[in-house]
Amino acid sequence: MAHIGFSTGALMLGNFQEALRLMRGTSTTATELSALRLPELPVLIEALPELNLGQFEYVSIHAPSRFSADEEGRVIELLQRVPDRWPIIVHPDTIHDSGKWIGFGSQLSIENLDRRKSVGRNAEELCRWFERLPDAKLCFDLAHAHQCDRTMTEAFRILLKFRERICQLHISELDSAGHHFPLSYGSMQAFSEIASLIPADVPAILESLNPFQGAEEAKQRSWIEREMKRANTAIGREGMVSDTPVSYGQLPLSSSAVPA
Amino acid sequence: MSGSPCAGQSESPLAELERILGCHWKNIEDAHRRTEDTLQQLSKILEGKPGPDTSVIVHGSLGRYECTQGSDLDWTFLVDGEANAGVQDIFIEIKKALFGEARFVELGLQKPGGEGTFGALAFSQPIVLFIGGEDDSNSNTTRRVLLLLEALPVGERRLAFDRVRKNILKRYIDEDRRLLEKKQDNESRRWVPLFLLNDFARYWRTMAVDFAYKQFDRGNDGYALRNIKSGLSRKLLFASGLLACFWCDPIISKNESQEISKQSLIHCLSTFLSLTPLERIALFFTTHLRVSESKFLRENAKDLFCSYDAFLGILNDSDKRNRLKKLMQEEEESDEIFREAWKTRKVFRKAIQDMFLGNESPLRNFSIERGVF
Numbered sequence: 001m002a003h004i005g006f007s008t009g010a011l012m013l014g015n016f017q018e019a020l021r022l023m024r025g026t027s028t029t030a031t032e033l034s035a036l037r038l039p040e041l042p043v044l045i046e047a048l049p050e051l052n053l054g055q056f057e058y059v060s061i062h063a064p065s066r067f068s069a070d071e072e073g074r075v076i077e078l079l080q081r082v083p084d085r086w087p088i089i090v091h092p093d094t095i096h097d098s099g100k101w102i103g104f105g106s107q108l109s110i111e112n113l114d115r116r117k118s119v120g121r122n123a124e125e126l127c128r129w130f131e132r133l134p135d136a137k138l139c140f141d142l143a144h145a146h147q148c149d150r151t152m153t154e155a156f157r158i159l160l161k162f163r164e165r166i167c168q169l170h171i172s173e174l175d176s177a178g179h180h181f182p183l184s185y186g187s188m189q190a191f192s193e194i195a196s197l198i199p200a201d202v203p204a205i206l207e208s209l210n211p212f213q214g215a216e217e218a219k220q221r222s223w224i225e226r227e228m229k230r231a232n233t234a235i236g237r238e239g240m241v242s243d244t245p246v247s248y249g250q251l252p253l254s255s256s257a258v259p260a
Numbered sequence: 261m262s263g264s265p266c267a268g269q270s271e272s273p274l275a276e277l278e279r280i281l282g283c284h285w286k287n288i289e290d291a292h293r294r295t296e297d298t299l300q301q302l303s304k305i306l307e308g309k310p311g312p313d314t315s316v317i318v319h320g321s322l323g324r325y326e327c328t329q330g331s332d333l334d335w336t337f338l339v340d341g342e343a344n345a346g347v348q349d350i351f352i353e354i355k356k357a358l359f360g361e362a363r364f365v366e367l368g369l370q371k372p373g374g375e376g377t378f379g380a381l382a383f384s385q386p387i388v389l390f391i392g393g394e395d396d397s398n399s400n401t402t403r404r405v406l407l408l409l410e411a412l413p414v415g416e417r418r419l420a421f422d423r424v425r426k427n428i429l430k431r432y433i434d435e436d437r438r439l440l441e442k443k444q445d446n447e448s449r450r451w452v453p454l455f456l457l458n459d460f461a462r463y464w465r466t467m468a469v470d471f472a473y474k475q476f477d478r479g480n481d482g483y484a485l486r487n488i489k490s491g492l493s494r495k496l497l498f499a500s501g502l503l504a505c506f507w508c509d510p511i512i513s514k515n516e517s518q519e520i521s522k523q524s525l526i527h528c529l530s531t532f533l534s535l536t537p538l539e540r541i542a543l544f545f546t547t548h549l550r551v552s553e554s555k556f557l558r559e560n561a562k563d564l565f566c567s568y569d570a571f572l573g574i575l576n577d578s579d580k581r582n583r584l585k586k587l588m589q590e591e592e593e594s595d596e597i598f599r600e601a602w603k604t605r606k607v608f609r610k611a612i613q614d615m616f617l618g619n620e621s622p623l624r625n626f627s628i629e630r631g632v633f
Contacts, residue, residue, distance in 0.1 A: 115419070149423070151430040153530065156523030176342065194523065 002237060003058040003203040004228050009034030010172070010180060010207045011224070016044060020051065022217060026224045030058035032089065032168075032205040038064040038071065045078045058203040060087040060109070060139075060168055069096040076100055082107075087167050089139045092120040098132040109167050111139040112158060114178050115148045122148065123157040130165070138162045140198075141170035142191050142235075143180065143207065152193050159197040166199055171231045172207035182208040182227055188234035195236035206231055273535065273542035277565070280549050281558060285565055287572035288326075288538060295327040298367055303415040305357050311350050313341025315413040315421035319378065321575075323410040324493065325536040328576035332378075333358065333369040336403065340384035340420040351381050384424045391431055391459065398466065404428055405463040408533050409501050425533070429526045432456035440520055451509035451518075452630050453525065457502065461631075464498035484587040484598055491605040492571045499612050500537035503544055506626045507532050514547050538568065541615075548622055556620040564611035570604045 005028035008019035016033055023031060031053070035041040041064055053059055061082050067075050072095075079088055087109045095101055101108055110129050113120040120126055121144075130136060140162075145155035159166075172180045173187040208227050212220045232238035271279075278284055299322070310316050320334035321327050335358065337351050359371070359379070371379070387404045390396045408428060413421040433439065436455040443449060471490050475483060508525050510518045513532075518524060532540060545561040548554065574580045574597070583597045592598045616627040 149426060151426045151523070151526055153426055153430075153523045153526045156519075156521065157527060160519070 002201050003030035003056075004028065004206070004232060004237075005030035005032075005056065005058070005203075006206045006208075006224065007032040007034045007062065007170075009036055009062070011210045011220075012213065014040060016040075017047070017051075020053070022220055023224070024052075024055065026221050028224065028228070029056060030203045030205060031056050031060075033059065033061045036062060036065045038067050038075070040064070041075065041078050045081050048081070048083075060089055060203075060205065062089045063091075063094065065091050065094060067094060072096045072100060079104070087137060087139070089168065091117075092126075092129045093117050095129075098129075102133060102135075105135040106137055108133060108135075109137040109139040111170065112141050112144050114141075114144040114174060116178050122154045123161045126158065126162060130162070136165070137167035138165040139168045139170060140166045140202075141207075143170065143172045143174040143187070146187060146190050147174045147176065147178070150190065152190050155194050156197065159194055163197060163199060166202050169198065169202055169204040169235070170207050171204055171234070172209070180207050180209045182211060182223075183230045183234060188230060191234040192236060195234070198235055200237070204231060204235065204237075273539045273546050276546045277542040277549075277561060280546060281562055281565075283562060283565065285569040287569045287576060288565070290576065291321075291326045291328055291572050295322055295325045298322060298327050298369070299412065299414060301367055302358075306354060306415050309350060309354050309357060310337070310415070310417045311344075311346070312417075313420050314339050314347070314350065315417050315419070316354060316415065317407070317411050317413055317421055319406045319411050321493070323406070323412050324497070324538070325412075326493070326538070326572060328572060328581075329368055329578050330575075330581050331369055333367070333371065334378040335414075336378060336380055336382040338382050338384065338407075338420055338424060340424050347381070355379070384420070384427070387424060388427045388431060391455075398470075401459070401463055401466065405459060405501070409460070409497050409504075410537065426526060426530055429456075429529050430522075432459070433522045433525050433529075440522070440525070449520070451525070452505050452626065453508060453529075454505075454630065456529075457505040457630060460498060460501035460505065464494075464501075467494050467498075480588055482585050483589060484592060484601075485581070485584040488571070488574075488584060488598075488601045488605055492568065492608050495608070495612060496537050496541070496568065499616070500540040502616070502627075502631055503540055503623070504529055504532050506623055506630070507540075507544070509626070512544070512622060512626065514551065538565075541565075544615075544623075554620065556614075556618060560611055560614045560618065560621070563607055564615060567604050567608040567611060571601070571608065574601050574604065 006019070006023060008016035008031060011022055012019035014037070020031065033044055035044045044061070061079070063079060064075060082088055084107060086107070088104060088107055089109050089111055090101070091113060092110050093113060110120065110126065110133065112126055115121060120129060126138070140158065142155065145158060146152060148154055171183070171191070173183050174180055206227055210220060210223065212223050229238060274285075274288065299318070302318070306316055315338045316335060317323075317338050318333070318335050321331040322333070337354055339347055382403050386395065386400055387407065390400055391404070407421075407425055411421070432453055432455045436453050438450055439453055440449055440451065467490065471486060474486060506512045508528055510516055513528070515528070518528065532543075535543060541564065545557060549557055549561075574584070580597045583595070584601060587595055587598055615621060616623045616631065618624060
C-alpha cells in the first residue's frame, strides 16, 4: 500500500507543528514538511530533531518557493541538514545556479510547475532541468499538470518520459489563478485518465487546502480521511468512495486560498 | 524552408519531399517566405495588445503558410479566460491596429470576407462545447474546424490558442465511444477518430454548399477565383484533415510506439495539425517513401505538389488573380487564364483522388472503410 498524507502547509498555513498534531489520530502515513516561505525554513530546520514524526513511513521537505541569488547559498546550507532519506522538493524556477544543487544528487526532487511559471511546465521544459541535474527525481504535481493542460496530454507526456524518476506525487485541485482547493469531481476525473501510468508505490502528498482550519479537530480529521480517499480513488488506488460530503454546517471556512 | 513547428525533425517534410523527388516548388517557397514576413509585421503591429488568456489568430492563406499578393487577412481574437469586461476594449484596439487602410496596403492584404466569421471576437467555450446540435452555428463550426486545420497565432501570446485546440481535440476523442477499442476480430483496434472525421467531412460539404450560396449572395463577384480555390486550397484543407484522422493509425504514421491512450491520440493529432496542410501531406509521402520506393507514390506526390505550386503561382500573379476575380461565368470557356487554372485544378483533383483512393495507396482501405460510408 503506497503511503499517503498531507503537506503541513495545506493543513495549517505556516504552522507545521499544528499540522503534524492534527495528522495524529488519522491514517496518514506520509507528510511533507512545508517551508514555502523563506522565513519558515530556518525555523523548520531547527525544529527537526524535536519533531514527532513516528507515525510517518515517508517524510519529505518542501524548499521555499522564492529566494534571491544571494539567499541561495543559505537555503542550500539549511537544506543540507535535512536527513538524507527525505526527498527535498524544489520548484525549478527558484534555482539560480543549478551547480550549487547538484550535490544533493537523488535527494533533490524537481517539481513540475503551474502555468504562471515560465519553466518546468511540460516534458520538454523538465528535460532541461534533468540535463542540469541528472540524478534529481521528479515530484509529479497532478494539479499543476492539469492546470497547464486540462486535457492531461502534457501530464501523459511527462509520465511517459519521466515515470522512472517520480519519487512523490502532489495531489490537489488548482484554479486558473493558481490557488489550491480540495479535490472536485472534475479533477478526480482528469487524474483518473492517466492514473494507470503512475507508479503504484509512489507516496502521495495532498496539497488540498484544509477548508476547516479553525474548526473542531474531529471535523478536520474527518475531512483529512475523506480527502485522502478521494485522492486514492482519483489515482486508482482505491475503489469509488461515497460522495457524502463532510458537513460544512455553520463552521467558519477558511477563505484564503494558498498560492501554488 | 518551414518556419512552422515540426517537432523532432531538422528538415521540414516539404524540404525532404523536394529532396526525395528532385523537385523545387518555388511558388510554395515564395508563399512560405511571404507568410513569415507578414506574420512578423503583424506581430510588430500587435505587440503588447493581446492580454493574458487571449490569442490573435490568422486563418486562410496566412494560416496555411500560403500568403500571396492580395491574400485576405482573416483573423479572430480568441478569448479563453475568466470574464473580463476589458476584453472588448482590447479587441477594438486590435481591430484599429489591423484595419487601418494604410496597414492593409503596407501588408499587401485584403480585408476579411463579409460573413462576419473573421475580424471578430471568438470565445473558447462555445467552440469547445457546442459540437453538433442547434447551438453549433455555421460560424462556430467554421471557427472550430479552422482552429484545427488552418490557424496560426500571431506573436508571443499563443497559450490560449494551444489550450483551446487541445481541448477541442479532447472533446472529439473523449466522445468517440469505440475509439481504441479492439474490433470484433480481436486483433485490430480502431485508431481513426470518427467523430472528428465526420466533423471535418461536414465542414468540407458546408464549404461546398456555401460556394453555391455565395454565388447567389454575391452574384458573379469573385466567382471564378472562388471556383478555383474550392478545388485546390479548400480541397487541400479537407484532405489534410482526413489524413490527420488516418494518421492516428500507426499503419499510416509508421509510429509503432504509439501508445493506446486518448492522451496519446490528442498529442498525435495536435503535433500533426501543428504542421501546415501542405506539410501534413508531404509528411505522409516522405514517411511512406522512406520505407518503400513506390513509383506510384512518387508520381502521385509530384502531380499533387507541382499542381499546387502552379496554383500558388497563379494567385501570386496579380494580373491573373485580378482577371479571375472579375471574370464572368460566360467568359470562362474562352479565357486562357481560367483554362490554365482549371487544368491545374483537374491535375490536383486527380492527384488527391489517387492519394486517397489509388489502388497502390496506403490510404485506400482507410478511405473506403472510414472516409465514405
